[in-house]
Amino acid sequence: MAVIKRRRPARDVWTLRARPAFLYVMYGLLLWSVPLGLIGGVRPDVAQAIIAATQAYFNALPEPLYALFGTGYLGYTAARTWGKAKGVER
Numbered sequence: 001m002a003v004i005k006r007r008r009p010a011r012d013v014w015t016l017r018a019r020p021a022f023l024y025v026m027y028g029l030l031l032w033s034v035p036l037g038l039i040g041g042v043r044p045d046v047a048q049a050i051i052a053a054t055q056a057y058f059n060a061l062p063e064p065l066y067a068l069f070g071t072g073y074l075g076y077t078a079a080r081t082w083g084k085a086k087g088v089e090r
Helices: 013-042 044-060 063-086
Strands: none
């Protein structure tokens, strides 16, 4: 029989919201493909304009911002893995 362990609630509000917020952004980007696909089926020119505008937006973001995000995300992952390996975190 599996034992379900209760997690201690996080005391820091920002830590508590960090992971769900990132996942919500990813879910939003994935779900956006559904209406964009429907728009593309009806009005391919409008869908192409939306895609071009989105690409222009992401290309306008500076490269150091992507590096900062990647470093922070990978650093968080490495710190969690190390904490779990040492037995500090569960």
